[in-house]
Amino acid sequence: xxxxxxxxxxxxxxxxxxxxxxxxxxxxxxxxxxxxxxxxxxxxxxxxxxxxxxxxxxxxxxxxxxxxxxxxxxxxxxxxxxxxxxxxxxxxxxxxxxxxxxxxxxxxxxxxxxxxxxxxxxxxxxxxxxxxxxxxxxxxxxxxxxxxxxxxxxxxxxxxxxxxxxxxxxxxxxxxxxxxxxxxxxxxxxxxxxxxxxxxxxxxxxxxxxxxxxxxxxxxxxxxxxxxxxxxxxxxxxxxxxxxxxxxxxxxxxxxxxxxxxxxxxxxxxxxxxxxxxxxxxxxxxxxxxxxxxxxxxxxxxxxxxxxxxxxxxxxxxxxxxxxxxxxxxxxxxxxxxxxxxxxxxxxxxxxxxxxxxxxxxxxxxxxxxxxxx
Amino acid sequence: xxxxxxxxxxxxxxxxxxxxxxxxxxxxxxxxxxxxxxxxxxxxxxxxxxxxxxxxxxxxxxxxxxxxxxxxxxxxxxxxxxxxxxxxxxxxxxxxxxxxxxxxxxxxxxxxxxxxxxxxxxxxxxxxxxxxxxxxxxxxxxxxxxxxxxxxxxxxxxxxxxxxxxxxxxxxxxxxxxxxxxxxxxxxxxxxxxxxxxxxxxxxxxxxxxxxxxxxxxxxxxxxxxxxxxxxxxxxxxxxxxxxxxxxxxxxxxxxxxxxxxxxxxxxxxxxxxxxxxxxxxxxxxxxxxxxxxxxxxxxxxxxxxxxxxxxxxxxxxxxxxxxxxxxxxxxxxxxxxxxxxxxxxxxxxxxxxxxxxxxxxxxxxxxxxxxxx
Numbered sequence: 084x085x086x087x088x089x090x091x092x093x094x095x096x097x098x099x100x101x102x103x104x105x106x107x108x109x110x111x112x113x114x115x116x117x118x119x120x121x122x123x124x125x126x127x128x129x130x131x132x133x134x135x136x137x138x139x140x141x142x143x144x145x146x147x148x149x150x151x152x153x154x155x156x157x158x159x160x161x162x163x164x165x166x167x168x169x170x171x172x173x174x175x176x177x178x179x180x181x182x183x184x185x186x187x188x189x190x191x192x193x194x195x196x197x198x199x200x201x202x203x204x205x206x207x208x209x210x211x212x213x214x215x216x217x218x219x220x221x222x223x224x225x226x227x228x229x230x231x232x233x234x235x236x237x238x239x240x241x242x243x244x245x246x247x248x249x250x251x252x253x254x255x256x257x258x259x260x261x262x263x264x265x266x267x268x269x270x271x272x273x274x275x276x277x278x279x280x281x282x283x284x285x286x287x288x289x290x291x292x293x294x295x296x297x298x299x300x301x302x303x304x305x306x307x308x309x310x311x312x313x314x315x316x317x318x319x320x321x322x323x324x325x326x327x328x329x330x331x332x333x334x335x336x337x338x339x340x341x342x343x344x345x346x347x348x349x350x351x352x353x354x355x356x357x358x359x360x361x362x363x364x365x366x367x368x369x370x371x372x373x374x375x376x377x378x379x380x381x382x383x384x385x386x387x388x389x390x391x392x393x394x395x396x397x398x399x400x401x402x403x404x405x406x407x408x409x410x411x412x413x414x415x416x417x418x419x420x421x422x423x424x425x426x427x428x429x430x431x432x433x434x435x436x437x438x439x440x441x442x443x444x445x446x447x448x449x450x451x452x453x454x455x456x457x
Numbered sequence: 458x459x460x461x462x463x464x465x466x467x468x469x470x471x472x473x474x475x476x477x478x479x480x481x482x483x484x485x486x487x488x489x490x491x492x493x494x495x496x497x498x499x500x501x502x503x504x505x506x507x508x509x510x511x512x513x514x515x516x517x518x519x520x521x522x523x524x525x526x527x528x529x530x531x532x533x534x535x536x537x538x539x540x541x542x543x544x545x546x547x548x549x550x551x552x553x554x555x556x557x558x559x560x561x562x563x564x565x566x567x568x569x570x571x572x573x574x575x576x577x578x579x580x581x582x583x584x585x586x587x588x589x590x591x592x593x594x595x596x597x598x599x600x601x602x603x604x605x606x607x608x609x610x611x612x613x614x615x616x617x618x619x620x621x622x623x624x625x626x627x628x629x630x631x632x633x634x635x636x637x638x639x640x641x642x643x644x645x646x647x648x649x650x651x652x653x654x655x656x657x658x659x660x661x662x663x664x665x666x667x668x669x670x671x672x673x674x675x676x677x678x679x680x681x682x683x684x685x686x687x688x689x690x691x692x693x694x695x696x697x698x699x700x701x702x703x704x705x706x707x708x709x710x711x712x713x714x715x716x717x718x719x720x721x722x723x724x725x726x727x728x729x730x731x732x733x734x735x736x737x738x739x740x741x742x743x744x745x746x747x748x749x750x751x752x753x754x755x756x757x758x759x760x761x762x763x764x765x766x767x768x769x770x771x772x773x774x775x776x777x778x779x780x781x782x783x784x785x786x787x788x789x790x791x792x793x794x795x796x797x798x799x800x801x802x803x804x805x806x807x808x809x810x811x812x813x814x815x816x817x818x819x820x821x822x823x824x825x826x827x828x829x830x831x
Contacts (some may be wrong), residue, residue, distance in 0.1 A: 184635060188562075249635070256642055259633035261558055261623070268630055275653035279645045 085141040087219055093151035093194045093293070099219055100305075102142040102210070107133055109312030110305070114206035115407035116315070116329065117308055119396050121355075121379035122203020122229030123161050124169040124409055131175065132207045132214075140214035144305050147221040150195055152294035157182055158225060158238060159212050160199030162250070162273060163283030165378060166355050166411040168204060171283060177251040178212035181287035184249035184257050189290065196220045197296060199236060199288070201304035202229025202379070203409065208285065223300035227427040228396050231354055231378035233273065234266035235439045237429045238291060241299040245269055245288035252280035278353040301427045315405045325405025326420045329398075336454070338383060338390055339372045339421040340364050340402060346413055354378050355410050359399075364418065372421060374399065376410050381444055383421055392446070394431065394439040395454040396424040425454045459515040461593055467525035467568045467667070473593055474679075476516040476584070481507055483686030484679070488580035489781035490689070490703065491682055493770050495729075495753035496577020496603030497535045498543040498783055505549065506581045506588075514588035518679050521595040524569055526668035531556055532599060532612060533586050534573030536624070536647060537657030539752060540729050540785040542578060545657060551625040552586035555661035558623040558631050563664065570594045571670060573610060573662070575678035576603025576753070577783065582659065597674035601801040602770050605728055605752035607647065608640035609813045611803045612665060615673040619643055619662035626654035652727040675801045689779045699779025700794045703772075710828070712757060712764055713746045713795040714738050714776060720789055728752050729784050733773075738792065746795060748773065750784050755818055757795055766820070768805065768813040769828040770798040799828045 088096060102110075111129040118125065132142060150156065159178050161168060186192060196213040199205055201224040213220045225236030239245055246269050250258040258276055263269035277284045314332050318325035326337055341361040348357035355378050363370030375382040380397040383390050391397055399408050402418045430439055431453060441449035462470060476484075485503040492499065510516060524530065533552050535542060560566060570587040573579055575598040587594045599610030613619055620643050624632040632650055637643035651658045688706050692699035700711055715735040722731035729752050737744030749756040754771035757764050765771055773782050776792045804813055805827060815823035 254642065255636070255638045256646060257635040258646060259635045261631040261633045262629070264629045268628065271653045272630060272632060272650050275649040276646050279649035 084139055085214070085217065087141050087143045087217060089194065090192065091194065093154040094145050094149055094219065098149045099143040099145055102144065104133055104136060106309055109309045109316060110206055111312065112315050112406055113308030113311035114201055114203055115409065116311055116398055116400065117396065118202030118229040118407060118409060119379045120376065120399055120410040121165055121231060122200050122205045123165050124411070125203050125207065127169055127172070128204030128207030131173070132210050135211060135214045142210045142214055143219040144222050145195065145219040147223040147296055147300055147302065150221060150293040150296065152292060154194035154293035155191055155290040156195045156197045156221060156293060156296050157185060157193050157287050157290050158197035158199045159209055159285065159287040160205040161208050161283060162233065162286045163277045164350055164353055164355050165203065165409060166350055167282035169411060171253065171281065174253045176215065177253065177285035178208055178287065179215040180251040180257060181249040181285055182212060182216055184259060185247070185287055185289065188247055188259060191290065193290060194218060197291065197300065198224035198304060200224055200226040200229045201308050202226065205229065206308055220305070221296060221300070222305045223296065223302050224304040225300060227301035227304060227430065229379050230439060233270045235443065237299050237301060239266040240435050240438050243291050243295060248286055248288045250276055250284055250286045252284040254280065256280060274353050282353060299429070301429060319404060326400060326422060329405060329422060333424045335422050335424040337420055337422050339385060341370070341372055341419065343413060343415055343417045343419065346415055348376065348410070348413065359413060361419070374421070377444060378410065380410070382441070382446065382449060383423070389449055391423040391454055392441050392449055392451060393444060394426040394435065396426060398422040398424065423454050458513055459588065459591065461515050461517045461591060463568065464566065465568065467528040468519050468523055468593065472519055472523045474518040476518065478507055478510060480683055483683045483690060484580055485686065486689050486780055487682030487684065487686035488575060488577055489783065490685055490772055490774065491770065492576030492603040492781060492783060493753045494750065494773055494784040495539055495605060496574050496579045497539050498785070499577050499581065501543055501546070502578030502581030505547070506584050509585060509588050516584045516588055517593040518596050519569065519593040521597040521670055521674055521676065524595060524667040524670065526666060528568040528667035529565055529664040530569045530571045530595060530667060530670050531559060531567045531661050531664050532571040532573045533583055533659065533661040534579040535582050535657060536607065536660045537651050538724055538727055538729050539577070539783060540724055541656035543785055545627065545655065548627045550589065551627065551659035552582055552661065553589040554625040554631060555623040555659055556586060556590055558633060559621070559661055559663070562621055562633060565664065567664060568592060571665065571674065572598035572678060574598055574600040574603045575682055576600065579603065580682055594679070595670060596679045597670065597676050598678040599674060601675035601678060601804065603753050604813060607644045609817065611673050611675060613640040614809050614812050617665055617669060622660055622662045624650055624658055624660045626658040628654070630654060648727050656727060673803070675803060693778060700774060700776070700796060703779060704796060707798045709796050709798040711794055711796050713759060715744070715746055715793065717787060717789055717791045717793065720787055722750070722784070722787065733787060735793070748795070751818060752784065754784070756815070756820065756823060757797070763823055765797040765828055766815050766823055766825060767818060768800040768809065770800060772796040772798065797828050
C-alpha cells in the first residue's frame with residue numbers, strides 16, 4: 084500500500100483516516116445525496132476510486148484543522164454537465180495533470196488536495212487526484228453540497244482568487260486561466276472551454292493556504308457524507324425508513340412524496356437545465372410539486388408555493404432505497420421523496436446569498452428564506 | 458521618437474524601415490485588399506497605430522531575412538469576428554499583455570514580433586504590440602492574406618506548435634493555452650474562450666526562432682501591402698482604373714463586375730458567416746456571381762460555376778476607388794469588382810491545401826484548382 088507522508092511536516096500521518104472499499108460505498112450514497120441532483124454521477128466516481136484502491140494506492144483523509152497554516156492546498160473537481168460525465172468516461176489522469184501544471188506554473192509542490200464540492204462524483208475526484216499525487220484530501224469542501232458554477236464555493240465567496248487555475252480534458256489539452264478579472268469571468272471562460280472540449284473536464288484552482296481553508300471551508304464534509312451513507316445502508320439493512328433516517332441525521336424535512344409526471348431536461352451552455360413536475364402519491368393527483376434544475380435541484384414549489392430554494396439542499400431520493408436520483412437519471416414515473424436539508428451557515432451570509440442564493444442563479448423573483456429545521 | 462535597439466545583436470537597427478503616417482494610409486488600403494474581406498477592419502487598426510506614432514512610438518519593420526537564426530519571434534493578432542471588432546474598440550494593450558504573459562511563462566525576452574496575418578486589422582496589430590514592446594515587426598506573415606482560423610498559418614502548417622499561447626481580452630482576462638493536442642484543438646478552445654470574452658480578443662502564439670521564420674513565413678508581406686496601397690492611391694490620384702492597377706501589380710484577374718442583390722450574413726460560433734449574391738452590371742441581370750463567406754471570402758461562383766476558391770485570394774473591391782469592402786461592410790446595392798489574386802506557393806503544397814484549401818473549410822464538394830495568372 085502506498086504510504087502518504089508529509090514532505091514538510093505540515094501534517095501528522097497519524098491523523099490520516101485511510102478509506103477502504105466499504106467507505107467508498109457509503110461515500111457514493113452520501114455524496115450522491117449531498118449532490119442535490121448534481122456534482123457528477125457518484126457511481127462512476129466510485130469505480131475510479133475503487134480501481135485505485137485495488138491497484139495499491141491509498142485514499143486518505145485528513146481533518147482539515149490538522150493541516151499546517153502554511154500548507155498549500157489545491158481544490159480540484161470535475162467541471163461540466165453530469166449528463167456528459169456519465170456517457171463519456173474520463174481518461175483518468177486529468178486531475179493529476181492539472182495539479183502538475185499548477186505546480187510547474189507556481190514552482191511549488193502541493194501539500195494537500197481540497198475538495199471543491201462534496202456532492203456527487205466531485206467527492207471522489209479529489210481522492211483520485213490525491214492518491215495519484217501522494218497527498219491527503221482534507222475533510223472539508225467549498226460547497227457542503229453541489230452547485231453548478233465555480234464561483235459558488237466558500238473559497239471564492241470569502242476572497243480566494245481561483246486563478247491561476249489549470250483545466251485538463253480527456254484529450255490531453257491543458258489550459259491555464261492565468262488571470263480572471265473576477266471569479267465569474269473565470270467561470271465563464273472555463274465553461275466555454277469545457278464545452279469546446281466536449282462538455283466534461285477537470286479543473287484545479289490556485290493553491291490556498293491551510294490557514295484560509297481552516298477559516299472558510301465547509302468543515303467535515305467527508306465525515307458527513309460517509310456517515311450519511313452508513314445511516315442509509317443501516318436503514319436499508321434493517322428494513323427501516325431510510326428517508327426518516329436521513330432527516331433525523333441531518334435535521335432535514337421531507338417536503339413531498341410523489342411520482343414524476345413530467346420532465347423537461349436539456350443540455351444548454353454546458354449545463355443540464357430543466358424542470359420536473361411531481362404529483363402526490365396519496366393525494367389522488369391533488370397535491371403537486373415542481374423542481375427547477377441547473378445541474379442541481381435549485382427550487383422546490385409545493386402546490387405552486389416556493390417551499391425551499393438554494394442554498395438549502397433539495398434532495399430527490401428514491402422513495403424505497405433513500406438513495407439520490409441525480410438529475411440526469413430522472414425518469415418519468417419514478418416514485419420519489421423530496422427532502423430538504425439546511426445548508427451550512429457559511430452559505431447563508433449576505434455575501435454568500437449574493438452568489439449562491441436565488442439571485443446568483445438569475446431567479447430574481449424568489450426571496451430566500453432559511454429552511455426551518457425539523 | 459522611441460529608439461528600437463536589439464538587446465542581443467540579433468538584428469542591425471540600420472536595416473529597420475521606419476513607418477510614417479503616409480505608410481499607414483497605404484498599409485490600411487493594401488492590408489484591406491489582402492484581407493480578402495476579413496482580418497478585422499483596417500481603418501480601426503490604422504487609427505490605433507497612428508495614435509501611437511503621434512505619441513512618439515516607433516513603428517518599425519525589419520526584412521525577415523535580416524533577423525538572427527536564434528532570435529525569438531512571437532506572432533500576434535486579433536482573434537474573433539470582424540463585426541465585433543468594429544463595434545467594440547480594443548482596450549489597447551491586450552497584445553502587450555499577451556507578450557508579457559508569454560515572456561513570464563517561458564522566462565524569456567522576445568526579440569521581434571511576427572505578423573500572423575497581413576490581411577486587415579491584423580497587419581496593424583503587430584505594429585502596435587511591437588511599438589509598445591520596443592522591438593521591430595518582421596516583414597512577413599503566416600498567411601499572405603487573411604484566414605478565419607488560427608491553424609491556417611504557414612507557421613502551423615509547417616510544424617510550429619502555437620501553444621503555449623496567451624489570449625487577452627478587453628476586460629483584462631489572461632488565458633494561457635498551455636498545451637493543445639493539435640493546432641485545431643488550440644483553435645477550438647481559444648475560439649470558445651473568445652466568444653465567452655465577447656467575440657474579439659488578442660492572441661500571441663509561442664515563440665518561433667528566426668531560422669524557422671526565414672524558412673516558412675510568407676515573405677515581404679508589409680512591403681507588398683504598403684506597395685499595393687501606394688498603387689491604388691496613385692491610380693485614384695491620376696484618375697486611372699485602380700482595379701486594373703491592382704491586377705497588374707499582383708498578377709491578378711478581374712472575375713466580375715456587378716452589384717450586390719442579396720446578402721445573408723450572421724454571427725455564429727464567433728465567425729461572420731454568409732453568402733453574397735451578385736448580378737452583373739452590364740448584362741441586364743443575365744450574369745450572376747456568388748461569394749461564400751467565413752470572416753473572409755472563401756469561394757466565388759460565376760454563373761453557377763466555381764471560378765476561384767481558397768487559398769487563392771478573392772477580393773471584393775469598390776468598383777470606383779479600388780479599395781476593399783470587408784465582409785462586415787457589405788451592403789445591398791453596392792457596386793463591386795471581384796478580383797482574384799494567386800496565393801503564395803507555400804499555401805499550395807499538399808499539406809497546406811489540407812488546411813487552407815476547400816477541405817479545410819469543410820467544403821468537400823469543391824476541388825481546388827490554382828488560379829491561372831493573368
